[in-house]
Amino acid sequence: MIELNDISQAVIEGNAKKAKELTLIAIEKNVPPETILHKGLVPGMDVVGQKFKNNEYYVPEVLIAARAMNAALDILRPKLATDAANYKATVVICTVKGDLHDIGKNIAAMMLEGAGFRVIDLGIAVPTEKVVEAVKLNKPAILGLSALLTTTMTNMKDIIEALEKEGLKDSLKVIVGGAPITEEFAKSIGADGYAPDATIGVQIANALIQGIS
Amino acid sequence: MKDSDCVKVTLRPSGATIAATRGKSLLEILTGKGIGIPAICGGKGKCGKCKVRISEAQASVMPTFLECSLLSDREIGLGYRLACQFIVNEDVEVQVSSDNKAESSQSSRLSLELGPSILPAVRKESLSVPKPSVEDQRSDLRRLTDGITVENGRIRRLELLKRLPSFLRENDFTGTVTLYENEIIDLRSKTDNSHILGVAIDIGTTTIAMYLLDLENAIVLDSRSIPNPQSVYGQDVISRIDYAASPNGLTNLKNAIVEGLAKLSRDIISDANVSSEQVYDVSVVGNTTMIHLLLGISPQGIALSPFIPVTAEEMIFEPFEVHLQESFPNAKIYIMQGISAYVGSDLVAGIIRINLENEKGNALLVDLGTNGEIILKSDSGMLAASTAAGPAFEGGHISNGMIAKRGAIDHVWIDGKGKISFSTILNSVTTGICGSGLLDTVAVLLEKGILASSGKLSEDPFVLHNELGAVTITQKDIREVQLAKSAIRAGIEVLLSEAGITYEELDRIFLAGAFGSFVNVSSAVRIGLLPDISTDRILSAGNAAGEGACICLLDRKARDLARALSNKISYVELSGCKRFSEYFINFMTFPKEANS
Structure with missing residues (x-):
């Protein structure tokens, strides 16, 4: 489960390269894409949202974090079932x-x-x-x-x-x-x-x- | 008005009373009587600047949700309310800050030195024509036009034509003809030696400036400025356009500007001991919205994509057409050609004033205002852009922000002992901070490490204090500065990349506009508002727009240049421009270290 925390951290830091790499590793280790999304990316963006709210982050940091999240999502999207359940x-x-x-x-x-x-x-x-x-x-x-x-x-x-x-x-x-x-x-x-x-x-x-x- | 619909508003400390209709907001009532209340957001309850103190009896009226969010509990307890939110249903006593009114109507003097006159559009010529006879039956008009040096001379003013026969006969067929290009616009007796005067006007969103010139001696007799009286209807262009769409909005805005110009012209003409009838040429520049509003033309197309003005062309009017016949009964009203909805004739006038076209190498002209206008001159031509910086540089959206007037913190620096010091305008007790002080503060806080390059303020709020008082700067204020400076900088970067040059290749930056003249250039560079070039290459262009309008009075070739410029300058639309968005985000942070 350690990768999932790292994925969250990569999103918080806005490190797109790391977010992408860790997502690929997690997929290789057969972590379900849904889990990567909900336990990795979503909690990361949640922290970003908190930091934005506390004035710690501003528009640039949020966008950089979002870019990192998107880099990981691009890999996940084709693997995620498109049904509403996700x-x-x-x-x-x-x-x-x-x-x-x-x-x-x-x-x-x-x-x-x-x-x-x-x-x-x-x-x-x-x-x-x-x-x-x-x-x-x-x-x-x-x-x-x-x-x-x-x-x-x-x-x-x-x-x-x-x-x-x-x-x-x-x-x-x-x-x-x-x-x-x-x-x-x-x-x-x-x-x-x-x-x-x-x-x-x-x-x-x-x-x-x-x-x- | 029925008695039951009428309420009395008493002003303190003066004790003056106003009769008003029940149910109107205090802001509407006060501004309707010409009492200047700052309402940056146009009375929408967003800026919190229209704060007034209400008498005790009325202070028990529940504050609105918006008032609660913009005023402190203590202020509300003391009876402070927002004039735009306070609906007057009963007689009320209001304490209005005394300097609101005094300073808003005060004229300040500007200065300009110009070279000798070259070729004004208006000039006089002495006249002496043969008297009619049976052998010479030419009409009076033909006799007149044959007697002047101009080809195709004509009279368009019917009133002048009616005066012509008696004028010729009473003056023994001699006199002085006043010409505007090839049109005869006035006839005067030979003994009338009064000089031809011209008036130049720069209508800014915030300030109107007026210059009185003697066109025969090519000198500026006087210059004045007043705050744009339209400000009560909204501080920025968009809120004015918005107001213009409301019932009577356009008329109110037009009347406000016409009255402002009337007041300015009365003062300037009577103080110079001249007559308004001597003014034969009026040259007007302004941003495209202001010109629309002066002409009473709806500016709605300017606010919406694809941003189409009704006109940005050169126009010449008779004074009555634009309701300026009281101020300038004999003048032609010339409106300079602009470029687009957001790059107006004020910028064109600025280009003419600083002679940007003939500037060597690459040069940038930046007008720092609510809308930042940018012109880049490079070997590949001239580019223009406009970017919405918002009102932060004029004190808007800043918790203790104010325009540059008495008591505003205008400069902030680190003194020899490493302590943060500041000065205020007129050395008065601090009442807030204006744009130049705010920029200095940000630069100083970055230098001190109190502000990170990300824009995170480690002491929130930061308090500036000395013997003149204290003013707080909040994290939110810093964010507003980040947005404003990044909008300007991103606009500059788009034009640089469009021209294929880097900022190091800039030979000059000219700063125009009131804020541009006061701002500390090193601070502007330190926070990344301007590119990091040596500060001796950054010059203040002063009131370039108004001075450009003066040049158009003295030299009609400048008018040809204005028309030519508008065809030569390519306008780069930044809204919806992907590259602009990227720069906007990238430049929102502050440079890590000062290089110079």
């Missing part, structure tokens, strides 16, 4: 129409992935229709929306209204985030959660899916 839930995430900011959204996506969610990232400046389409296709439990401009955050409301129109809103929970967003705004547009940062985003996602299941 994931807590599916999250569709994007930056809304008119808005090209992606760093915050990427951090949130990687933290969610690190917390054991299946994350489908639609990218930046995603038109409302595309979001609705992706929801129909992937049936996520959670939709994460990011906006960094006061002029684009209103597009979040459009998306929620479009989902309601299509009768899709009740099947999922919407979490919104980004610099100009406030708790009040989130409530006013009918979002289910407001994430002031990525770690809180993960907490809320966890709480919301417990509410669902």
